[in-house]
Amino acid sequence: VSTRLEVDPGAVGGAVAGRVAACMAARAGLGVERVEDARLAAAALGHHAGGAVRDGRLVLVLEPAAGALVMRAAPLDHGGGDRLLRDSAVPGLGPLIERLARTRVDAEGGGEALVVEIGGAAPAA
Amino acid sequence: VIEPIEDRPPSATAAADPVSGRSTATLELPAVADSLTVVRQMLTGLGEALALEPSAIGDLKIAVSEACANCCLHAYRDRPAGPMRVSCYVRGTTLWIAVVDRGIGMGPTRLGEGGSPGLGLGLPLMAALSDELRLRSGAEGGSEVWMRFELNGAGAP
Numbered sequence: 001v002s003t004r005l006e007v008d009p010g011a012v013g014g015a016v017a018g019r020v021a022a023c024m025a026a027r028a029g030l031g032v033e034r035v036e037d038a039r040l041a042a043a044a045l046g047h048h049a050g051g052a053v054r055d056g057r058l059v060l061v062l063e064p065a066a067g068a069l070v071m072r073a074a075p076l077d078h079g080g081g082d083r084l085l086r087d088s089a090v091p092g093l094g095p096l097i098e099r100l101a102r103t104r105v106d107a108e109g110g111g112e113a114l115v116v117e118i119g120g121a122a123p124a125a
Numbered sequence: 126v127i128e129p130i131e132d133r134p135p136s137a138t139a140a141a142d143p144v145s146g147r148s149t150a151t152l153e154l155p156a157v158a159d160s161l162t163v164v165r166q167m168l169t170g171l172g173e174a175l176a177l178e179p180s181a182i183g184d185l186k187i188a189v190s191e192a193c194a195n196c197c198l199h200a201y202r203d204r205p206a207g208p209m210r211v212s213c214y215v216r217g218t219t220l221w222i223a224v225v226d227r228g229i230g231m232g233p234t235r236l237g238e239g240g241s242p243g244l245g246l247g248l249p250l251m252a253a254l255s256d257e258l259r260l261r262s263g264a265e266g267g268s269e270v271w272m273r274f275e276l277n278g279a280g281a282p
Contacts, residue, residue, distance in 0.1 A: 001154075001155050003152065003153070003154040003160075003163060004152070004153040004154070005150070005151070005152050005153075005167075006148070006150065006151040006152075006153075007149070007150045007151075008147070008149055008150070011174050012149055012150065012170075012171060012174040012175070012215070013150065014174075015170040015171065015173055015174035016150045016167050016170040016171050016174070017170075018170060019166040019167060019169055019170030020152065020163055020166055020167050020170070022166070023162055023163045023166040024163065027159065027162070027163075057147065
């Protein structure tokens with residue numbers, strides 16, 4: 001069953017998204033490292049989505065899958081998915097979300113959604 | 126996937142809602158006991174981002190958990206569990222939190238006149254831990270619990 005989180009991107013959005021995602025990941029049966037990956041990836045989404053969301057509001061739908069947690073971030077502008085991945089970059093580490101999870105960008109409602117999957121098969125290096 | 130609670134038309138709620146405008150954060154999830162952990166984590170994240178004292182975060186979590194537990198126990202008593210929505214509104218140094226469901230609603234017999242199988246401590250606890258407590262029926266069924274918390278110097282970053 002999915003959980004839906006709406007936040008204003010920024011410090012509060014990042015903190016709330018990170019906590020909620022970590023809890024959902026633990027409930028999905030992910031290991032400790034993947035739980036922390038979920039927290040970091042969701043915190044990055046919630047913190048940095050301001051430049052990518054269409055109306056200043058991030059909607060994050062979190063859904064447990066088999067051994068994984070799937071997060072869908074929307075509604076994003078055209079190009080917003082890639083922009084959000086770039087904006088999550090940490091100096092010296094590069095794009096954080098792509099290092100932690102498998103990602104893809106889907107067309108959705110005239111814009112885009114960024115899908116981030118934690119767990120399951122390992123992300124591409 | 127549980128059907129989300131639909132936003133009601135502004136005309137149905139604007140005059141009665143304690144706060145106007147968009148929430149700072151809204152979490153919508155099934156009204157089941159497992160969801161309380163997720164709600165509590167959301168509040169921890171919110172409290173930390175607002176630089177609240179740990180004791181204040183603890184009070185928030187207890188009060189909101191009570192409201193959510195009531196929702197899980199009573200809102201969908203005679204039917205499959207539906208959605209529960211927890212919305213947080215940060216307005217300066219005031220935090221409003223609303224717990225909303227789409228269940229059977231609140232009547233006099235469900236508010237302390239023998240309709241509850243619990244100890245009857247939930248509402249007094251919510252009232253004691255918050256600065257203001259409002260209960261009301263939703264415009265299209267269900268219940269709404271609104272709690273106001275003064276943040277004592279903390280606030281939106």
